[in-house]
Amino acid sequence: MKIYDIPGFPNPLRIRIVLAEKQLASQVEFVKVDLPAAEHKQAAFLKINPTGTVPVLELDDGTRIAECTAITEYLDNLDGDPILTGKTARDKGVIHMMQKRAESELIDPVGIYFHHATAGLGDALREYKHPQWTARAEWGKLQGEKAVAGMRYFDSVLEAQPYVAGDAFSMADITVWAGLLFAHFARIDVPDDCNALRAWKERVDGRASVVNPA
Structure with missing residues (x-):
């Protein structure tokens, strides 16, 4: 899996905390997106996420999931034991x-x-x-x-x-x-x-x- 983000920024940090909670960090490659340089607003990144925001999760099959709630849902349920999004x-x-x-x-x-x-x-x-x-x-x-x-x-x-x-x-x-x-x-x-x-x-x-x- 890949995650497009920038370290230390609020929304990317949300997913990095999720990864730590789920002990999944070792399974992820991080790709830095330079927000201060407006890289997320350029054509190359907009092909990855048309809304021009980070983070974005890219699965091994090429599927891309944007939005923190959606990414958290995927990561939390990956092992069948959700601890952050609810069991009941x-x-x-x-x-x-x-x-x-x-x-x-x-x-x-x-x-x-x-x-x-x-x-x-x-x-x-x-x-x-x-x-x-x-x-x-x-x-x-x-x-x-x-x-x-x-x-x-x-x-x-x-x-x-x-x-x-x-x-x-x-x-x-x-x-x-x-x-x-x-x-x-x-x-x-x-x-x-x-x-x-x-x-x-x-x-x-x-x-x-x-x-x-x-």
Whole structure:
């Protein structure tokens, strides 16, 4: 298998944590994509993934799977023993619901804020942004506020249970953790009163797959 990504970036890191959780890193060849140079927006990469995003998983038969949730589903179920996406119908439903919320209410708004309300990754990517830069910047700032609201939402969830989707660590936890990492990089602070979220992050920070991702 191959994974097209760039080390240390939030979404690629999500999959590298999955690989560590599933002990699959030795089965993967990593192909670096230079995001700051806009390599993911060029014709060669767009043939690999038309949406121009990383990570992308390429199987030995040439099949390519993009989007973190889809890649996680594949990797987690490869051995018939899913530990991150749910074993029962109920668990699958709850995990996928919280995974969607982790994306729509936290990591995606942080990404929009970073790319449109700040300098983002630099000049090489500027031409791929919306031409109405000023309007986009204001929208980006609103998304930053949405991300903070998302932090407060997950804080309330974690006041009642140990993990984002219930009693067990799941892909939803990975996404929230990556969202907070991205927020820190984008200089969006976790509210001081989000004690449950802060305590949860401290626990996840110490998890072996997070300390040493693939």
